[in-house]
Amino acid sequence: MEKNTSYTIGEILIKSEGYLRKKRIKNPRLEAELLLSFVHSTDRLWIYTNWFEKIRDDKLERLRQLLLRRTKGEPLHYILGYKEFMTLRFYLQPGVLIPRFETEELVEKVVEDSRKGNFRVFADIGCGSGVIAISIAKFVENSTVYATDISDKAIKLTAENAEVNGVENKVKIFKGNLLEPLEPFIDQIEVFVSNPPYVNHEEWKSLDEEIVKYEPKEALLAPEDGLFYYRAIIENLLKNRTRNKGKLIYFEISPTRIEGVKKLIKRLKIERYEVLNDMSEKARILKIVL
Ligand SMILES: C[S@@+](CC[C@H](N)C(=O)[O-])C[C@H]1O[C@@H](n2cnc3c(N)ncnc32)[C@H](O)[C@@H]1O
Structure with missing residues (x-):
């Protein structure tokens, strides 16, 4: 079984947004929402209805990889597909x-x-x-x-x-x-x-x-x-x-x-x-x- 991390979905969204902003991505909040919901195979609204839930280890790891690809310059929509x-x-x-x-x-x-x-x-x-x-x-x-x-x-x-x-x-x-x-x-x-x-x-x-x-x-x-x-x-x-x-x-x-x-x-x-x-x-x- 996959473990939960100690971070909540809301905390990870805010951290991801901050990371993308620091790397000069133009719409950091929107992109963070799209990537976080993508790794959960869901839509952006889900983030807000699950704000205080803990994020799973494997999902967090996948999100990290996608954020890295994005900040290396790969276009968001090729990542999302x-x-x-x-x-x-x-x-x-x-x-x-x-x-x-x-x-x-x-x-x-x-x-x-x-x-x-x-x-x-x-x-x-x-x-x-x-x-x-x-x-x-x-x-x-x-x-x-x-x-x-x-x-x-x-x-x-x-x-x-x-x-x-x-x-x-x-x-x-x-x-x-x-x-x-x-x-x-x-x-x-x-x-x-x-x-x-x-x-x-x-x-x-x-x-x-x-x-x-x-x-x-x-x-x-x-x-x-x-x-x-x-x-x-x-x-x-x-x-x-x-x-x-x-x-x-x-x-x-x-x-x-x-x-x-x-x-x-x-x-x-x-x-x-x-x-x-x-x-x-x-x-x-x-x-x-x-
Ligand atoms: C600017 S893109 C537009 C793609 C799409 N219609 C859009 O608006 O997102 C131009 C398209 O024309 C295609 N193309 C380039 N030369 C062509 C040609 N000689 N005959 C037909 N299509 C061509 C390209 O492969 C590309 O898909």
């Missing part, structure tokens, strides 16, 4: 990008417009863990979402996450380069969504070490000026202007890329587009009507 996105749970693994909060705003916009416009068939290009495709499938009624990625790991994880979230029949997953695997279905697709790699070489050098060391470079870094993937996707769809006329594209963009994006739009003679800000008033979404 999941992240919440749009209230849904997405399993994660190294080699696949950790979804960012900003991307929720992109998905919310797509869902809102699609409910109004009655759109039903979507494509998510560069699906990663599947957060965009699966959230659309979940929140837009009677939808079908085609998801593509060049990475085997991403494709497998999207399939797993689609099943976990009960939308495996609505999300069709294909491995391949950008729109190439979608060619047989392109006539049916009404809305294209993508959060492509958009960090350029210059910016890559100034990213946090935690990102550079642990997250997949090929999910973040874009060749040339960082606009390579936007250009490739738009130009591909414009090749057949008649077939794609009136279709929508929603991109996540970097606020630092906005001038370049506008130049690209102008060069491609796109007249109907909107740049939308995120909650912190930074340009984040590019919506194009083809």
